[in-house]
Amino acid sequence: MKIIQVDEHVSLRRDPDSGNEKIQAIVDEIIADVRKDGDEALRAYTEKLDGAALDSLFVSEAERAQAYEAMETKTVEAIRQAIENIRDFHERQRSESWMTTKEDGTILGQQITPLDAVGVYVPGGKAAYPSTILMDVIPAQVANVGRIVMTSPPDESGRLHPAVLVAASELGVDMILKAGGAQAIATLAYGTASVPPVDKIIGPGNSFVALAKRAVFGQVDIDMIAGPSEIVVLADDSARPDYVAADLLSQAEHEERATAIVVTPSTMLAEKVAAEVERQLEDLPRAAIAREALDTFGAIYLTADLYEAVDVVNSLAPEHVEVLCNEPFLYLGKIKHAGAIFLGENSAESVGDYFAGPNHVLPTNGTARFSSPLTVDDFLKKSSIIHYSEEALAENSEMIASLARVEGFEAHARAVEIRHKKDVR
Numbered sequence: 001m002k003i004i005q006v007d008e009h010v011s012l013r014r015d016p017d018s019g020n021e022k023i024q025a026i027v028d029e030i031i032a033d034v035r036k037d038g039d040e041a042l043r044a045y046t047e048k049l050d051g052a053a054l055d056s057l058f059v060s061e062a063e064r065a066q067a068y069e070a071m072e073t074k075t076v077e078a079i080r081q082a083i084e085n086i087r088d089f090h091e092r093q094r095s096e097s098w099m100t101t102k103e104d105g106t107i108l109g110q111q112i113t114p115l116d117a118v119g120v121y122v123p124g125g126k127a128a129y130p131s132t133i134l135m136d137v138i139p140a141q142v143a144n145v146g147r148i149v150m151t152s153p154p155d156e157s158g159r160l161h162p163a164v165l166v167a168a169s170e171l172g173v174d175m176i177l178k179a180g181g182a183q184a185i186a187t188l189a190y191g192t193a194s195v196p197p198v199d200k201i202i203g204p205g206n207s208f209v210a211l212a213k214r215a216v217f218g219q220v221d222i223d224m225i226a227g228p229s230e231i232v233v234l235a236d237d238s239a240r241p242d243y244v245a246a247d248l249l250s251q252a253e254h255e256e257r258a259t260a261i262v263v264t265p266s267t268m269l270a271e272k273v274a275a276e277v278e279r280q281l282e283d284l285p286r287a288a289i290a291r292e293a294l295d296t297f298g299a300i301y302l303t304a305d306l307y308e309a310v311d312v313v314n315s316l317a318p319e320h321v322e323v324l325c326n327e328p329f330l331y332l333g334k335i336k337h338a339g340a341i342f343l344g345e346n347s348a349e350s351v352g353d354y355f356a357g358p359n360h361v362l363p364t365n366g367t368a369r370f371s372s373p374l375t376v377d378d379f380l381k382k383s384s385i386i387h388y389s390e391e392a393l394a395e396n397s398e399m400i401a402s403l404a405r406v407e408g409f410e411a412h413a414r415a416v417e418i419r420h421k422k423d424v425r
């Protein structure tokens with residue numbers, strides 16, 4: 001890995017639109033075809049792009065049963081424990097409707113309502129992501145979303161990965177569509193004869209999925225445009241180089257565009273981590289992907305001290321930051337911009353990716369400066385509640401009318417005043 005003396009302008013922000021024009025044109029055509037031809041277009045694109053000629057667009061009961069047979073019991077048990085941890089964490093995010101009453105009879109409040117229908121995209125091109133199903137579906141269920149449709153691309157035999165089916169079945173998701181890419185996103189957004197449309201689409205995916213989500217935004221809501229995985233390790237002399245290297249590789253193996261960075265004031269640690277990464281790459285099954293990611297987007301940044309290291313972390317605003325320093329809790333509050341903060345040497349990012357409870361759908365590409373992990377709130381919407389008594393309106397109508405007139409809205413002013421002219425009918 002490159003060891004770089006830090007300058008002031010480190011950034012994770014990449015131009016999300018660069019080189020996307022060709023993909024956008026393909027995505028736009030797919031969306032238009034699905035809007036026009038519905039299920040027929042969905043089937044045709046699934047055959048063309050995923051090589052699957054489907055008998056049914058949906059997963060059957062028999063396929064679910066076969067998926068359980070294909071899974072090791074200990075993996076099913078691990079899924080169940082992860083579900084419990086993730087549900088427990090998200091239950092704490094519930095927000096309640098509220099109302100407040102004033103002496104003059106005014107009642108104000110906020111009514112919270114779950115979304116009626118949500119579509120969950122589960123990526124399936126290069127790898128299977130049962131963990132992402134848990135992270136997307138559980139907060140929706142905690143929010144009491146009315147209807148959940150899951151979709152994932154099938155393999156050439158028309159099947160979904162058994163772990164994906166088991167994760168979905170454990171959560172009770174009963175509508176699972178066999179479709180991927182832009183055609184799946186268009187189907188969820190606009191609906192077809194066999195798939196009713198949803199109100200919001202959740203879930204990560206490749207560039208076809210991301211651009212399709214961006215294109216249908218407005219017709220439906222979307223969670224975010226999730227970019228490639230990112231890890232930044234803030235480390236001092238006390239960090240174990242083998243742990244740091246292992247954690248960098250854990251995210252570099254996701255894909256060639258993943259980012260894995262160390263920020264440290266310790267030259268000795270930097271050199272040891274670089275050597276350890278090479279050693280651990282030797283027998284890593286996805287070494288080619290991880291190496292390309294590290295060569296392109298990996299770095300070990302050397303800083304003057306830990307204060308500067310924290311500044312660098314904040315300017316990167318990464319998806320994940322691990323604090324592998326003496327007394328890691330001292331850094332809480334100082335790290336302001338990060339999707340998730342992992343504290344201490346036993347809190348490998350993998351713990352959060354699969355199991356701990358917090359959501360692994362997190363802001364990427366520097367967007368942790370202004371956005372947050374996926375939460376239960378993403379599946380809820382709020383309506384304001386306003387009730388004015390006769391007394392409250394009488395007391396305040398003059399002020400309301402004057403605010404209306406200063407904006408030039410006479411009808412607004414009269415709508416308040418008419419309520420005091422009892423003789424006018």
Ligand SMILES: NC(=O)c1ccc[n+]([C@@H]2O[C@H](COP(=O)([O-])OP(=O)(O)OC[C@H]3O[C@@H](n4cnc5c(N)ncnc54)[C@H](O)[C@@H]3O)[C@@H](O)[C@H]2O)c1
Nearest residue numbers: 049123124125126127153180181204205206208226360361
């Ligand atoms: N941030 C997160 O939490 C998180 C979690 C899981 C996965 N991911 C990311 O999701 C992505 C998954 O990508 P993937 O490719 O494995 O699966 P995917 O399901 O996103 O994409 C597969 C689909 O892409 C479409 N496609 C592929 N080539 C096409 C072409 N030439 N023309 C039109 N459509 C085409 C096909 O319809 C196919 O079904 C990765 O980038 C991964 O890192 C992120």
Ligand SMILES: N[C@H](CO)Cc1c[nH]c[nH+]1
Nearest residue numbers: 129131132229230353360
């Ligand atoms: N690290 C990914 C989010 O960046 C989530 C994930 C899913 N599976 C393994 N990891």
Ligand SMILES: [Zn+2]
Nearest residue numbers: 229250251353
């Ligand atoms: Zn991961």
